[in-house]
Amino acid sequence: MRFRSTTDPTGGPPPGGPGRRRRPARRIAVAAIAAMAMPLTLTTALNGTAQANELNCDVVYTTNDWGSGFTANITINNLGSTAIDGWTLTYDYTGNQQLQQGWNAQWSQSGRTVTASNIDWNRVIPAGGSTGFGGNFSYSGTNEAPTSFRVNGVVCGDEVTAPSIVATPSTVAVAPGSTATFGLRLSNQPEGNVTVSVARSSGDTGVSVSSGTSLTFTPANWNTPQQVTVSAADSASGSAVVTASAPGLEPVNVTVTLLSGATGEYEERFLELHAMVTDPANGYFSEEGIPYHAVETLNVEAPDHGHETTSEAYSYLIWLQAMYGKITGDWGPFNEAWETMERYMIPGTADQPTNSFYNPSSPATYAAEHPEPSYYPSALESNVPVGRDPLAAELSSTYGTNEIYGMHWLQDVDNVYGFGNAPGAPCAGGPETEGPSFINTFQRGSQESVWETVPHPSCEDFSFGGPNGFLDLYVQDDGYAEQWRYTNAPDADARAVQAAFWAKRWAEEQGNGAAVAGTIAKAAQMGDYLRYALFDKYFKRVGNCTNAQTCPAGTGRDSAHYLLSWYYAWGGALDPSAGWAWRIGGSHSHFGYQNPMAAYALSTDPDLIPNSPSARQDWANSLQRQVELYRWLQSREGGIAGGVTNSWEGSYDTPPAGTATFYGMFYDEAPVYRDPPSNQWFGMQAWSMQRVAELYWETGDEMAGEVLDKWVDWVLDEIHIGENGDFSIPSTLSWSGQPDNWNPNNPGPNNGLSVTVTGHNQDVGVTGSLANALLFYAAATGDTAARDAAKGLLDALWEHRDDIGIAVPESRGDYSRFAEEVYVPPGWSGTMPNGDVVEPGSTFLSIRSFYEDDPDWPKVEAYLNGGPEPVFEYHRFWAQADIAMALGTYADLFGDE
Template identity: 50%
Template structure:
């Protein structure tokens, strides 16, 4: 039996210098009827110690019988341990561990009064909490203006010494006593406002940023900022005032540029802020395509400009729809991006109150970056301008591919011992998972060749999640301020939904969370070290490779391939590292891998399943003198993550050939293996079932009798997670099959055609087009596939799928249209083409000023205030006795809710709708503008123009 208890507190035995600050972790490592073994780990949270004495008092008459790593003595219940000569010093932030065996009676409660050199180990100084209460998000001010500033701040183990207010990096006010207030005389522009609280011991916390707009004066607004119009036809844009005028205001619209473009009306009168529409007319003169800028201005108001470009009159409706959608997405006023210098970072959604895979709308994902690349590649095909594509790759490389400084100890990685085994568990209350070094892990066969090929120990892959605005306050490697910030959420097995996650920094320096940061929520070890760790979503990296293939073909056809050769080469490099997603999590042998101890370690490529698994991950110590780093693959592969087009590109296209010794041949085998998997998972109805795993329940367990296999791996109807079931979402069908259909269109792959020939009729039978279109939403599965026989595949007669309900998900509809259009272009399937076009036309019926969207009701938002339920295993789980804090002071402990750990949601402008629902009102309805969905729509329009326009 192993029990771990974190205890702090007590009364100091003697006075000591204030520089001593410590935390002690006491862990019972073994226990029997009359005795036990334990360790006590000192973490030095103060100045460096030169000589130390650890004391504690046993509460139940325990006696130390044998000790090590220190000189033990015991008087009554009081134990004293003095450092050995060889371990006199503990540096600031360092640790020392003593161990002992002892005798006990009926009880064996842990001590509660640890002290070092007479100073009670009360733990590190807890950072203060702070929340900005003024100004509010979205506020607009007109110069000259005075902006009120206010914040609330508390400190649980001291006092708040001051609160500083910042506009970006500029200090604009300071207050040293509550209530913390100030004022600011701003300059014009968009400003992120934050409050930073500093406590009496110097710890500081920065609030989530609040964006405010400051106008140079009364202003005219125009949107979108760019418009495309067919030569000889018309287009529109909107004009409004930023603030309501005290008397009517006349706005005049003037042109610079070609006289072939005119507007009507040329003057507008405003008495309020309501938008008015302006029509742009293009002259039908057949001349060169023209450009003009229209500037809307009024006395005493800042002007606004719209750039209008003529496009060829023969441009298809969908090609124009692409440009219209692109202009909306890239319009700075739309809010899809945050600008960092010359680079843009896409948000997950324009709206901030958003909980799904990311738990906040202004986070972003590697998925969003891959769609950003696709959007700009399509723009390059349409316009011949590849600068935006290059900028998108530069942004991805700077902000979501960890730099050397973010993964500093890869040179310590030992490929013969990639990571220490820890089992996954089907319930979160089995966490933290115990690290078990006795379980053999395989060797990593690609690390050396990757280093040889690219001259670096570092991994070139995207981490999956960024906090773009640093909303949670982790900052970069604990600095609390840098944005974007690498973060993570999911960590605890298949039952952990987004509603049960605990946000954590990807670089854990123990500044936030508990005494061991967030590490001991997830894994149990004898001691913990500050570390960095990243998780890659292979679906996103594979999409980036897929987009690079498209961009390379399009640019080459324009004679501009050299312009993006560098980015295409980097895509090949990313694909080389993406092979880590092909390996069993602990590099164990593929096939019939049952029993963590009995399943043999892999060698060479015997641990390679050649599929796109759910993730790969890598990490290491932040201390560059520490001698360790780790890498893992994943044993579970979902049908929706497979990308045979990326595998084709990396194995057959010279410009995308990986530089490593075996990369190209691995991807060639992966192409075949992925196509086999999709065929194996196809139901009798046509839909694709979930996936496969080499490690049942993530712990190399024994699957139910009769579970079918694929190359010895076990069928799983819902791989990776169960809440909600992972293959319930129709979106995974179309995400995966889009690239399968593109492979078929581009290469004529007969295996892809066979799968699509069966899938497309099933999907069409469950689709209604028109303004109120309906496509499948949730799927329900019964039965299982036949065990895979490569030479004689089964018919899967017992594997069935049912469409449970339908919806109007605009992003999924666009993905679905891509499948149909790619398939129709090669097969000539008339109904597929007609339905794909009809879906795109249906999407155009749902346009708004930001893009294309439909309302959705979020009944799952009743989980904001769920607490952990031990009987169902649902709700945020925090182990007994574990306590910690988010950077803003939100408590993490038993009884925590999703909302209590993210209290900033209460300040969101949309929160009252959710609070009303929690109070018993109706479920709230939102109209969300997800970046991936809007880019998917735009690129679906562009695809139609490419293959049919």
């Protein structure tokens, strides 16, 4: 897995997005109602002499809830004898419900308090009359109804609890003769037992509910999804609607799309694996619909807990559902995947509140990166020149906002750490907060492995850690301010754009282009902001930077390297009167992060070219530069070496004499992280070259084809495929030498750059990605050896199915590092939200004591006490998606061959 390391100029990690797009009301009727089988009506008759006390009001509040958001419909009934001339309604939520948009009223929200006031045309509510209005909200966890309402300060209700039925997902597809599942739960705790009946209500009669026809939810289990299984007869076709209903509750509908029949074995395999992964009972998703990094919680690699998630996982979900739309014609899950990502992984207005203070002429204060965690905190150096940000003004003008539309990279989905920094919620909700929390880990240079990190919140208000929160572990400053900061992983955003390109292509081939048009527009917007990854970290001039003080500040595109760097980041003050915000790009570019397919889409597809005037040319330049990078980094055997940097060791130092250059930047064998070396893992090869193979198949790019010819020959010699699921692929690589200096007019042969495969394994996700790359290459060239190898790998993977996916045993000797000491500066002391003390001598485990309660902990504990290496079978979400994508690709490109 990958590891991330950044040092931002304010001591925290950076993430982002310019405001979520507003979600329209879901058209499924799901109303929140009282236990007496009638609409939730909160009524209080109040008598008195003052006008306010003469109000006799009745408020009806209902919701259409889809599990991670809802539409609130509100009606004020004037039961009094005189008109209400001008009204303001206020009420409070108990969770993290966040207003997204409203209509027929002037809406606002402060904390958990929501206010709606009249507009001109509905100012007067006559005696005996009423007025209605509504709004869209996002939320995570539970969605309890407000307990009281106030009109012009007068209470209009008594405390009630009103649950609604929530279906996840709201659409399923099933092949004739097969089954599909979805989950049902209640939105909040009922006062008593609620029995939900489930049956087909319309559509093809060949569809039936084979299990889960009657489900009982109690005050104890109301939030635990219960499964419904839908069966389709062999003769079924078209679609059907399955309805879940209960006395006093509005019914919720689930649309069942009947597949016309798979075109062959590999399409059937895709659908089978897709069904396993998306089945709520199998544990890949949170109740909000967020993909976990892995089903298993005890999992330490780039995320340090299995139920964290990454922007990578969200992008894989979008990609997976794009292929599902191609095969089924159902584009609802693709659009919902993007909406889930947008709602939970792109910080909204409340999460990045002070962007208006950002000054593009002074984007950030310089802080050097250092090679070891023990060299931190890193001093802020305001005397080091930084360049101008050439994107900010254009983006603000184009989108009418100063916010960033990009994903943060890391999220604690179940709030295991307890920082409670949920999207749209107050900064530090704490351990009792439910739902996803923005966090970060890597922050202290290239040698900081996951085992040496200190997790910290993205929204730092000093609630946890020491007196300055966690800031003074990373940055040395004269004073520390409460702040928000986020880090973007550009490869994830680029994969989301790549998926959108194919979704558009496939939907248009079906005549369904309009079904995905809204999401495609959002992907174009994401690509606009992704350009921050194409620029040097401090917007310094690209090329021959060997001294932080003398490396010139950039003034425009001279600070662009046009490669997808390891990160871009942004942040600012929590205090709106403090008046500061910052942004940085990235100086280090790993070949494994490049995505020429996304660059191609963003520079050529009319619907994906971003709206900013300079975006198309930026991405055209990036496409050319990325393909050149692959050619420059190709070893004599065929493998692709590490990458390039404009800031040697993260501090614009002078590299060793003779270091090879690429447009004035320096070759780096292991960009960004060294423990383990970032180009040791073969997965970088498979991930990145799959995108090159797509580009070659789509465009016939000559240089991409030359690189692939050599790379595929190298890889095919390292693949072993046997019988009954026996296979192996490269796992670890070692490198020697370096490339020739880059000459775009006459690229060198790189005879001095060599790679050796030092280990093989059965990494199922990498195998899926490798097969996908070989399939696109085979389709582009007619290479039967590549096609047969891909097919053999997919067939071997299929032999490793279990009840919930595809997995093989993994021995985790690195888990000895649970006991490894985490560097904490002398004299520093703080606490994690659960009370774990962070101080010199702390270990990875001691600041994550929750691991000792994990059901798999005894396996690790025995190993730490001298036993054998623990063995796990991990079901990583990205790995299942990579395999499914390869199955779909085989079905698409080769059918039944």
